[in-house]
Amino acid sequence: MPVQQGIVGPIPEGQDAEEYDKLRRRVLWAMPYGLYVVGSRARARYNLMTLNWATQLSFDPKLVGVGVERQSFTHELMEEGRVFSLCLLDREDRAVVRKFTKPVEVDVAAGEANGFPFHEGRSGAPILDQALAYVDCEVRQQVELGNHTFFIGEVVDAAFQKPEETPVLRMEDTRMNYGG
Numbered sequence: 001m002p003v004q005q006g007i008v009g010p011i012p013e014g015q016d017a018e019e020y021d022k023l024r025r026r027v028l029w030a031m032p033y034g035l036y037v038v039g040s041r042a043r044a045r046y047n048l049m050t051l052n053w054a055t056q057l058s059f060d061p062k063l064v065g066v067g068v069e070r071q072s073f074t075h076e077l078m079e080e081g082r083v084f085s086l087c088l089l090d091r092e093d094r095a096v097v098r099k100f101t102k103p104v105e106v107d108v109a110a111g112e113a114n115g116f117p118f119h120e121g122r123s124g125a126p127i128l129d130q131a132l133a134y135v136d137c138e139v140r141q142q143v144e145l146g147n148h149t150f151f152i153g154e155v156v157d158a159a160f161q162k163p164e165e166t167p168v169l170r171m172e173d174t175r176m177n178y179g180g
């Protein structure tokens, strides 16, 4: 009998579920990604976190999407504040992403997150002063997906803060991975 398309389920027949799960993770980890710091804000609460699930989604209008863990503080702020910034980093600044993978100490008066200075973008979201470039977005849609939400934002500002030819940090420049 031919298999009807679209209802085969997540585990192929005859596979050991545990072994297959490990293999599937390695394949998913092999997907190429960028690596960013995402800024979020709701009124007086600010946050910045490391994120690799980001992509442009439309060129008219300019839409960018980010996949954010439901449990994260960033998620809470994005749901309420409806803004985010996506900070692209200098490849030389790979150590910076490690500073934003755990809860961050934000000093709003000083404009610092874990000691890294930030400023407000046009949307109000925080942008790292040290970022090579950024896109600043207002959330237009959100899609609930398992343990993540895909927030889709329209770009309301974008700029380089370092020379345009500076190499941009990508996931492959680190030994880190996420998801899988």
Ligand SMILES: Cc1cc2nc3c(=O)[nH]c(=O)nc-3n(C[C@H](O)[C@H](O)[C@H](O)COP(=O)(O)O)c2cc1C
Binding pocket: 047, 048, 049, 050, 051, 052, 053, 054, 067, 068, 069, 071, 072, 073, 074, 075, 100, 101, 102, 103, 104, 176, 177, 178
């Ligand atoms: C390499 C790397 C990539 C990550 N990518 C994402 C991502 O795409 N989405 C996400 O929600 N969390 C991602 N994280 C996890 C968050 O950085 C981490 O959960 C952070 O502590 C959440 O911060 P918050 O609770 O202050 O918002 C990633 C972590 C690492 C180390």
